[in-house]
Amino acid sequence: MKILAVTACTAGIAHTYIVAEKIQKAAEELGHQCKVETQGSAGVQNELTAADIKDADVIIFSHDIAIRGTDRFEGKRIVDVPISLAMKQPKSLIATIEKKLAAK
Amino acid sequence: MDLSSILNPAIIDLSVEGTTKDEVLRNLAQVLLRNGYIDDVEQFVSDIYEREAEGPTGMGEGISIPHGKSTAAKKIGIAIGRTVNPIRWESSMEDDGWQESTLVFLFCVFVDTEFASNHLMLLSQLAGKLGNEARLARLHQCQTPDEIIAAILAEDEELESVDSKEEIMDLDLDF
Numbered sequence: 001m002k003i004l005a006v007t008a009c010t011a012g013i014a015h016t017y018i019v020a021e022k023i024q025k026a027a028e029e030l031g032h033q034c035k036v037e038t039q040g041s042a043g044v045q046n047e048l049t050a051a052d053i054k055d056a057d058v059i060i061f062s063h064d065i066a067i068r069g070t071d072r073f074e075g076k077r078i079v080d081v082p083i084s085l086a087m088k089q090p091k092s093l094i095a096t097i098e099k100k101l102a103a104k
Numbered sequence: 105m106d107l108s109s110i111l112n113p114a115i116i117d118l119s120v121e122g123t124t125k126d127e128v129l130r131n132l133a134q135v136l137l138r139n140g141y142i143d144d145v146e147q148f149v150s151d152i153y154e155r156e157a158e159g160p161t162g163m164g165e166g167i168s169i170p171h172g173k174s175t176a177a178k179k180i181g182i183a184i185g186r187t188v189n190p191i192r193w194e195s196s197m198e199d200d201g202w203q204e205s206t207l208v209f210l211f212c213v214f215v216d217t218e219f220a221s222n223h224l225m226l227l228s229q230l231a232g233k234l235g236n237e238a239r240l241a242r243l244h245q246c247q248t249p250d251e252i253i254a255a256i257l258a259e260d261e262e263l264e265s266v267d268s269k270e271e272i273m274d275l276d277l278d279f
Contacts, residue, residue, distance in 0.1 A: 010155070011155050011172055013172070014231045016228075018232060041213070043224075058279075077279060092271075092275050096277050099274070
């Protein structure tokens with residue numbers, strides 16, 4: 001799968017970036033391509049482009065505060081979860097998405 | 105830009121005294137004060153607690169990452185402490201909401217972040233490195249501040265691969 005994700009936490013200092021790394025690692029470990037945009041105190045990093053979004057099978061929003069620029073993802077399949085879920089169970093998150101998509 | 109502005113051996117203390125989270129936070133804040141990162145321990149700790157109230161900062165593996173923006177902060181950095189005693193800490197990883205921590209990464213960030221984009225960029229990169237389980241395992245083995253810094257800066261490929269402890273299970277996701 002081609003997985004995209006956007007992360008954003010309340011302070012924008014730690015969890016945004018730690019969870020981005022966890023999602024990236026979990027996706028790669030399970031054999032998927034992945035790109036994660038972070039929206040934190042350092043601004044928007046690794047921004048998802050129109051080309052990224054066009055090719056994506058699924059987009060994960062992992063956040064505690066509103067994600068900016070959601071209009072970019074109109075018509076795409078969005079999985080919306082709190083930061084804490086991706087913090088605790090990143091592999092289960094990816095594996096569950098994979099399973100549900102395969103069943104669709 | 106020099107990473108030592110954020111990772112400074114002078115603000116790494118591998119024998120932090122205390123038996124409670126509050127004592128450990130205050131002792132680490134003193135380290136920041138002595139090194140010119142903050143100018144007011146009470147204000148800084150109170151700002152850290154403000155963020156703590158919004159959600160747990162225990163991230164599993166015996167590691168906690170208290171953080172927050174503070175008006176008392178003068179420089180951006182991360183104080184790192186290994187505690188002499190295991191410290192009970194609110195956790196997003198445990199079902200009962202608590203973990204025991206022995207490594208504390210105390211992020212020191214000032215409020216007016218507009219003038220610090222380079223530092224914040226570095227800080228975000230360093231935070232991301234804590235999302236790697238192999239790195240966390242290595243951090244627990246470090247004996248000196250310089251080893252801690254080396255473990256944080258190590259490339260992923262330099263780290264021994266550690267099997268993720270997460271057991272894969274079906275989540276209740278609606279999409």
